[in-house]
Amino acid sequence: MATIELKSVRKSFGKTEVIHGVDIDIANRELIVIVGPSGCGKSTLLRMVAGLETVTSGEVFIDGKRVNELEPMDRNIAMVFQNYALYPHMSVFDNMAYGLKIAGTPKAEIKERVETTAKLLELEPFLARKPRELSGGQRQRVAMGRAIVRKPAVFLFDEPLSNLDAKLRVQMRLEIKGLQKELGVTSLYVTHDQVEAMTLADRMVVMNAGVAEQIGTPLEVYQNPATMFVAGFIGSPPMNFLPAGALTQGLENDRLLNGLAKHSAGSSALTIGVRPEHLAFCDAETARLSGEVRYAEVLGAESLVHLALAEGRLLTVRQSGSAATPEAGETSFVRFDDADVRIFDSAGMRIPAD
Amino acid sequence: MSGMVEKRGSGRWLTHAGLIAGIAILGFPIYLAFVASTVTQGDIIRPPMPVVPGGHFFENYREALVSGINAPVWRMLVNSTIMAGGIAIGKIAISILSAFAIVYFRFPLRQVFFWLIFLTLMLPVEVRIVPTYEVAANFGMLNSYPGLILPLIASATATFLFRQFFLTVPDELAEAARVDGARPMRFFFDIMLPMSRTNIAALFVILFIYGWNQYLWPLLVTTEPSMNTIVMGIKQMFPSGDDFANWPVIMATAILATLPPVAVVILMQRLFIKGVIESEK
Numbered sequence: 206m207a208t209i210e211l212k213s214v215r216k217s218f219g220k221t222e223v224i225h226g227v228d229i230d231i232a233n234r235e236l237i238v239i240v241g242p243s244g245c246g247k248s249t250l251l252r253m254v255a256g257l258e259t260v261t262s263g264e265v266f267i268d269g270k271r272v273n274e275l276e277p278m279d280r281n282i283a284m285v286f287q288n289y290a291l292y293p294h295m296s297v298f299d300n301m302a303y304g305l306k307i308a309g310t311p312k313a314e315i316k317e318r319v320e321t322t323a324k325l326l327e328l329e330p331f332l333a334r335k336p337r338e339l340s341g342g343q344r345q346r347v348a349m350g351r352a353i354v355r356k357p358a359v360f361l362f363d364e365p366l367s368n369l370d371a372k373l374r375v376q377m378r379l380e381i382k383g384l385q386k387e388l389g390v391t392s393l394y395v396t397h398d399q400v401e402a403m404t405l406a407d408r409m410v411v412m413n414a415g416v417a418e419q420i421g422t423p424l425e426v427y428q429n430p431a432t433m434f435v436a437g438f439i440g441s442p443p444m445n446f447l448p449a450g451a452l453t454q455g456l457e458n459d460r461l462l463n464g465l466a467k468h469s470a471g472s473s474a475l476t477i478g479v480r481p482e483h484l485a486f487c488d489a490e491t492a493r494l495s496g497e498v499r500y501a502e503v504l505g506a507e508s509l510v511h512l513a514l515a516e517g518r519l520l521t522v523r524q525s526g527s528a529a530t531p532e533a534g535e536t537s538f539v540r541f542d543d544a545d546v547r548i549f550d551s552a553g554m555r556i557p558a559d
Numbered sequence: 560m561s562g563m564v565e566k567r568g569s570g571r572w573l574t575h576a577g578l579i580a581g582i583a584i585l586g587f588p589i590y591l592a593f594v595a596s597t598v599t600q601g602d603i604i605r606p607p608m609p610v611v612p613g614g615h616f617f618e619n620y621r622e623a624l625v626s627g628i629n630a631p632v633w634r635m636l637v638n639s640t641i642m643a644g645g646i647a648i649g650k651i652a653i654s655i656l657s658a659f660a661i662v663y664f665r666f667p668l669r670q671v672f673f674w675l676i677f678l679t680l681m682l683p684v685e686v687r688i689v690p691t692y693e694v695a696a697n698f699g700m701l702n703s704y705p706g707l708i709l710p711l712i713a714s715a716t717a718t719f720l721f722r723q724f725f726l727t728v729p730d731e732l733a734e735a736a737r738v739d740g741a742r743p744m745r746f747f748f749d750i751m752l753p754m755s756r757t758n759i760a761a762l763f764v765i766l767f768i769y770g771w772n773q774y775l776w777p778l779l780v781t782t783e784p785s786m787n788t789i790v791m792g793i794k795q796m797f798p799s800g801d802d803f804a805n806w807p808v809i810m811a812t813a814i815l816a817t818l819p820p821v822a823v824v825i826l827m828q829r830l831f832i833k834g835v836i837e838s839e840k
Contacts, residue, residue: 257734278740290731294753303749304739351739 207268207358214263241412283352481523483545492538630784643770658721
């Protein structure tokens with residue numbers, strides 16, 4: 206099996222730099238998810254590891270070996286593409302066998318390995334079919350099978366689930382996770398879906414505009430986001446952000462804001478963030494914020510209540526589905542614990558809690 | 560309700576009557592040619608012209624095939640088949656490879672080369688026929704199959720068609736093949752070529768008929784009767800001066816000349832339709 210190491214990897218297309226120096230260390234058997242909005246460079250990064258894009262500067266190591274100049278086939282990787290990229294004129298068997306055939310594997314071994322993989326993915330009844338005779342989910346499995354059958358050192362996934370419907374996506378997500386653990390192959394997985402990232406990742410890399418903003422376990426990233434971007438991107442609905450200055454006026458004696466003042470003279474430039482589930486409705490005495498209820502989304506297990514604060518800023522409160530939902534137009538009072546507040550400076554970097 | 564069915568019924572008869580009339584108009588000259596190929600010279604010359612097939616079918620066709628007028632027709636059919644087949648296969652081979660190079664490889668002046676190929680679309684054979692003849696003569700290709708085939712083998716149209724088709728193939732397919740370890744030519748033979756078979760079948764029909772119907776170039780480049788092609792051969796069967804034309808044999812030759820293209824169309828149409836059905840969805 207293998208490790209992957211990226212050392213200040215940069216990529217430019219012409220004069221435009223799209224990846225501004227990324228460092229990632231991936232341990233053996235680890236599943237790393239790169240997540241970020243479209244255009245953040247996550248696919249480009251994956252394609253550089255695959256060898257489908259050249260590396261402008263920096264180094265890529267697979268299993269300790271520098272692979273910058275190697276062709277994809279010489280890197281011992283397998284890739285699953287978003288549109289599956291199955292060969293349309295070949296049967297499922299031939300699609301899976303193609304890489305082995307090129308490598309000159311003996312026929313009997315090819316047959317055995319394809320059949321074992323097909324069994325693993327429950328593709329046995331479809332081996333003689335052409336890709337066009339399969340459903341989206343089955344095609345996705347064939348694409349996975351084509352990667353697995355080659356027993357590569359590294360799996361690369363480029364948004365493999367985004368062409369599936371929502372229900373199938375959840376199912377395949379669990380299956381990919383299970384397969385990856387079972388096979389123990391180091392994997393790099395790119396997605397724009399933060400739920401996918403949270404559920405799949407051993408560790409995740411949150412990318413924004415060509416920079417890896419944070420690398421950490423899903424819980425670490427969720428609980429201690431390094432930047433405002435990460436705090437806003439991971440978690441749905443996103444974290445509530447409020448200018449610290451706006452708060453101070455209503456809450457003079459607040460312990461948190463007194464502490465805040467230590468960090469900089471102009472505390473008004475700071476932003477505080479609180480996740481929707483850390484806000485709770487309360488009475489006027491204990492309230493730290495108040496606002497008018499705009500609308501509530503009742504989702505069954507939970508409800509999302511959207512409030513408009515005095516200066517027009519929207520605030521989301523997440524509460525249990527069994528709790529009473531306030532009516533639209535009501536004035537509600539909201540409280541939160543200091544421990545749940547994250548503070549960000551004017552550059553968007555989190556200020557650590559002492 | 561019944562009125563509607565009736566109306567629909569009569570509409571269908573009308574449509575069919577129209578189609579049958581059209582086929583009759585198109586088919587009648589061919590039928591006349593067939594009739595003329597089954598009677599004697601005397602029957603044709605004496606008015607009125609016969610419209611019912613006569614009893615000399617085998618006689619006339621045997622004469623045409625075996626002895627002909629300048630050269631036996633079987634010889635000209637073989638020449639034409641080799642020329643048309645050579646042109647069709649050669650054009651497809653060259654243009655599919657050029658299109659593959661233009662779409663999948665980045666080399667200096669790639670776009671320039673594409674437009675140069677495209678420009679030649681505007682130059683028909685006739686425009687460049689004198690210099691082409693000069694080149695063919697200097698290579699000693701007169702009265703030879705390479706002389707008949709090679710000067711007509713480049714095809715901007717086919718290159719353009721294959722290029723357009725390759726551009727519709729998703730990039731990921733090439734990337735998947737690269738990850739699977741396929742070098743460029745392996746990718747070409749294992750993946751692009753089989754995927755293009757529908758286009759190849761359609762082009763083969765068009766190009767075979769194009770090659771079969773070549774007239775001016777074979778006329779220039781062949782002087783020996785044994786190298787004549789059938790299309791120019793028919794013309795050369797007409798007498799010059801006061802000789803009389805052997806119409807039954809000429810008509811038999813004309814009918815024979817239509818058969819190979821018809822065979823190609825029927826054969827390739829099956830492949831073509833199969834390809835279209837398979838690539839559906």
